[in-house]
Amino acid sequence: METKTAVRFMLQKQSSLAPERDSFESDGREEGDDIDGVRLMYIANEGDLDGIRELLDSGINVNFRDVDDRTALHVAACQGQTDVVSLLIQYGATVDSKDRWRSTPLEDAIYYKNHEVIKLLEKHGAKPLMAPMHVKHAREVPEYEIDPKELDFTNSVYITKGTFCIASWRGTQVAVKKFGDEVITDETKVGAFRDELALFQKIRHPNVVQFLGAVTQSSPMMIVTEYLPKGDLRAYLKG
Structure with a gap:
């Protein structure tokens, strides 16, 4: 008990x-x-x-x-x-x-x-908790898949409260958006995650934050992008 x-x-x-x-x-x-x-x-x-x-x-x-x-x-x-x-x-x-x-x-x-x-x-x-996008065969794992063990959150700090945090990936600072375990059982949130991931893969422009990969085969699921140390556009415009 x-x-x-x-x-x-x-x-x-x-x-x-x-x-x-x-x-x-x-x-x-x-x-x-x-x-x-x-x-x-x-x-x-x-x-x-x-x-x-x-x-x-x-x-x-x-x-x-x-x-x-x-x-x-x-x-x-x-x-x-x-x-x-x-x-x-x-x-x-x-x-x-x-x-x-x-x-x-x-x-x-x-x-x-x-x-x-x-x-x-x-x-x-x-x-580990099974992610809703988990695949059964290794050949089905997306090319952008990142092994979560490669992400180092030891000295992590949050960029946006409860959303993006800084981590280290293969020696480089990156921004990581983590999705809580509640996403696993919420089809609407899983759909939003898929849509956001699809959008990141389509956009490639020097003036847009670069998509580096994602964690989709385990929980928590994550989207990894380049880290911009000077903050976001909204904060810049307000300043």
Whole structure:
């Protein structure tokens, strides 16, 4: 059985799908002052294996969730704490648990490029969310497809709140538009994604931002374009 508190775990790296990882605006849910319910998450963040064993042996729920539905396994996956991930799984941690933004420990590990954690989670049955444009055969994968593991969001900042962010791709700064997991089950949004992708492929002009590729075979789906450091036209005209 999972338990949940009103306390929010805020240290270090946050959910890969959170709209703003460096600041969380209140959504009306109350945060508590008692951090006892999330101490497992804190020591998972620190990599304290003995402390984790002591807490779990005392009866603390390995699948305990904070106010954002995040678990100790989410935290360990974000931080690349492979030994902690292994220990939590041994104690029965749910490998495909989703936080309030529908991010799983595997999605977090992929986002932060924690490759050993990715292998460990996949070994224990974790699977990335299937994108609606996923194809069955390799020959059907679009030429523009980008491997999401090549996108480095380590020092990412948002260009437009909740929409575009800066990332590194093959050593080059790029702009990435990410589509949340809600797109997967919304046919209208999937259609809009397809239309936007088709439009980007048709437009090639020196005065238009260059389309570099997209992630369509896994979730979250993304569109990758060149990064323009001087901002967008609207901001320029207003200035």
